[in-house]
Amino acid sequence: MTLTAVLVLAAGTYAFRLAGPLLRDRLTLSDRVRLLMSTSATVLLFALVATSSLT
Amino acid sequence: MRSTWRTLDAELLRDVAAVAAVAAVSGASFGAISTGAGLPWWVPVVMSLLVFAGGSQFMAVGVVTAGGSPAAAVLAGLLLNVRHLPFGLAVGDVLGKGLLPRLVGSHLLIDETTAFALAQSDPRRAKAAYWSCGVALFIAWNVAVVAGALIGRNIGDPAAFGLDAAFPAALLALLLPALKDKATRHAALLGAALALAATPFLPAGVPVLLALGGLLVTAREGEKA
Numbered sequence: 001m002t003l004t005a006v007l008v009l010a011a012g013t014y015a016f017r018l019a020g021p022l023l024r025d026r027l028t029l030s031d032r033v034r035l036l037m038s039t040s041a042t043v044l045l046f047a048l049v050a051t052s053s054l055t
Numbered sequence: 056m057r058s059t060w061r062t063l064d065a066e067l068l069r070d071v072a073a074v075a076a077v078a079a080v081s082g083a084s085f086g087a088i089s090t091g092a093g094l095p096w097w098v099p100v101v102m103s104l105l106v107f108a109g110g111s112q113f114m115a116v117g118v119v120t121a122g123g124s125p126a127a128a129v130l131a132g133l134l135l136n137v138r139h140l141p142f143g144l145a146v147g148d149v150l151g152k153g154l155l156p157r158l159v160g161s162h163l164l165i166d167e168t169t170a171f172a173l174a175q176s177d178p179r180r181a182k183a184a185y186w187s188c189g190v191a192l193f194i195a196w197n198v199a200v201v202a203g204a205l206i207g208r209n210i211g212d213p214a215a216f217g218l219d220a221a222f223p224a225a226l227l228a229l230l231l232p233a234l235k236d237k238a239t240r241h242a243a244l245l246g247a248a249l250a251l252a253a254t255p256f257l258p259a260g261v262p263v264l265l266a267l268g269g270l271l272v273t274a275r276e277g278e279k280a
Contacts, residue, residue: 017164021147044141047246048166048263
C-alpha cells in the first residue's frame with residue numbers, strides 16, 4: 001500500500017465528507033428534503049449494522 | 056434546567072465513552088492486523104489519521120494483504136465511504152456556517168458522529184454530541200491504532216480480535232431513537248433487506264448504498280399523509 005494510494009483514499013473520502021456541509025450554503029433545502037436526508041442517513045447506518053452483523 | 060444539562064452531559068459522556076472504548080479495541084485490532092500482515096507501521100497510522108474511516112481502512116488493508124492492487128484497495132475503500140456524502144448532507148447544519156468548523160468537522164464525519172448528532176432533537180445538543188464524539192473517537196482510534204501497530208509488529212501474527220459484533224451493536228443503540236418513527240423504521244427495514252439480498256452479488260460497500268431504495272417507502276407514506 002503506497003503512500004499515494006493512502007492519500008488518494010484520504011482525499012476522496014474527505015471530498016465526500018465536505019460536500020454536504022459546503023453545498024448546504026448553495027442549496028436551500030426544503031423541510032421535506034432535510035427530513036429525507038436524515039432518514040437516508042438512518043437507513044444507511046441501519047443497513048451497515050445489518051450487513052456487518054449478518055453477513 | 057441546569058440540573059437537566061448536567062444529567063444530559065453525564066449521559067452523553069457515558070455514551071461517548073462507550074463508543075470510544077469500542078473504537079479503541081477496533082483500532083488496536085486494525086493496527087495489529089496491518090503490521091502483523093507485514094505492512095510497515097506507518098501505513099495503518101497514516102491511514103487512520105488521514106482517512107479516519109474504520110470500515111474502509113479494514114477493507115483496503117484486507118484487499119492489499121489478499122494480494123489485490125493498491126488501486127483495487129483504494130476503489131473498495133472509496134465505495135465504502137460514499138455513504139459519507141448523505142451523512143454530510145444530513146448533519147451539515149450541525150457544523151454551522153463558519154469555514155473552519157466545517158473543514159475540521161467534516162473530517163470527523165463518521166458513522167458514530169452522524170448517529171450521535173441525529174439522535175439529538177435540540178441543535179445545540181446535536182452540536183455538542185457531534186464534536187465530543189468526533190474528538191473522542193479521533194483520539195481513541197488513532198492512539199489505539201499506534202498501540203496495535205506496535206503490538207502487531209512484535210507478536211508477529213496476531214489472532215483476529217473477533218470484535219465484529221461490538222461495532223454494529225453500538226451503532227444500533229444510537230439508531231434506536233430514530234427508528235421509533237414508523238416511516239423511518241419501515242424504510243430502514245426495507246433498506247436492510249435490499250442490502251442483505253444484494254450482498255452476495257456486489258462488491259463491498261455497494262449493497263449498503265442500495266439500502267437507499269428503502270426510502271421509496273417513506274415517499275409513498277408521505278403522500279398518504
